[in-house]
Amino acid sequence: MSVTYNMQPAFAVDDASLLETDLTTCHLLVLVGQGTFSYVVFEPAGGKFLALKSYHFQPQKLAVADLEMIERVFDADKLLFTAFRSVLLAFDAAVSTLVPESQYSSQLKKDYLHMAYPEKLQEAVLADILPPPMSLVNVYAVDKDLLGFLRKEFSTDRMVHAHSALLQAYPYDFDFRAADGVAYIMAQRNRFTITIYAGGKLLNQQEQPYQTGLDIVYHLVNTLRILGLDEQKVKVKLGGPIAKDTDVYGELHKFMPHVEWVQRLSDFQYISKMQELPAHYFHHLYALALCV
Template identity: 80%
Template sequence: MSVTYNMQPAFAVDDASLLETDLTTCHLLVMVGQGTFSYVVFDPVGGKFLALKSYNFQPQKLAVADLEMIEQVFDADRLLFTAFRSVLIAFDGADGTLVPEKQYNSQLKKDYLHLAYPEKLQEVVMADILPPPVSIVNIYSVDKDLLGFLRKEFSTDRIVHAHSALLQAYPYDFDFRNYDGVAYVAVQRNRFTLTIYMGGKLLNQQELPWQTGLDVVYHLVNALRLLGLDEQRVKVKLGGVLPNDSDIHRELHKFLPNLEWMQRLPEFQYIGKMLEMPGHYFHNLYALALCV
């Protein structure tokens, strides 16, 4: 028997410009993760984000609990049924692996993925071919029932992985080509995505679990040392919905001297209420605008 909750967003940001804009010319950019459902409304004409909402709930089995909770989000949030110009759905936290585009064979995408992850009964294997200068194929699996529900509700086949958006966003960062190395730490609930570059070359991207800030320090320092990088010289950029005094930020600051917060993507515009939030909030959600 399912339980009905009064679904309220953890974050809800908009202003009068949302009512003054013809939303049929706008894109709805949706991100679905384990225990999270977030979206932004993006006006491509002005390159501006007009609204943001983010819901959190306790994840259990993705195909059961998360799907039921997302159904309740749809019942509570009527903006989701607006006739937008397009809807893009991004999956965050799905199993994934990266393959250089030159070595990619579409007929083997399941084989690439299952070298790293076991096959699941309810999975659909998908691939994002990222344009130059990235030139990488991101292969990942998503839950069949959840994918089917979202495709039906939004009437869209535009699907990407959240990591694909991050890989397109990081080259816009000023430190992207740092020859001492730069590590981007994008934090979600109980896990984080670590992406490491040196001189603009992608060295590593992986998703790792965490419970305390020291867990993040351990995984980050271990990954840097395995790549032959000096954690005392590497620039570390931290992003996610984290307060400035968060445990993760405190622990990273103790061990990594070149620590900074990620900032909003500079090529877009944001309503005033978004600019009032810390710049490292929802970096991965804004990055979806690079995929439309």
């Protein structure tokens, strides 16, 4: 017996302004992660987000299985076939490393990556040159078949890593230059990214798996101490689809005295239905507008 999947978004937000807008003037910003496929429609003229959808499915060990689920998203969501002004593909891939731009050579990008991670079959190694004043290159790997499918369906060669977008978004936060340090945590299902600054200087960015909120606390405190920062003084800014009643928030709040949610980027406009969602839920998705 064949199984029919009714692929429905976990979050779907838009209003009449979407129908009233010429979408050929808009950008489609797509974020692909482990078991997730999300996008926003962004109107650059008004700096406004007009629509958001996020699909969640069980992450698979084999990338081909994730690709099959994304193919079902395309079957279900006809908005993806709109002739947008441009499409930006973003990958929330766990395999990534930062390289100083002064030491970077495009011919060696695989070598940089495989110093930290083993080489995988069917991987495509990409690199984002981050804008000044960061002087960094983010080197990362994505599944070659998934990349090929998305490039073909969207007819685009514009790609970026999700961490590259976050690194451009965090300097907009008021606490970015805190002398005692600030740790931004982007928590997703079973994994999280920590990005730590002190006085506006990037000290560390890493991604780790987790099972409980206590795992995040352990990794965070250990990293802060290695960097010589006092966890009782560092401000923690939490983002991602995490509710206040989860153990992630609870454990962080128990051990860290300064925990807040990250906020939407203030330079942009959001339709009223987006403003009804928790501000921290899609910070990494909205950040893609900085990469257009």
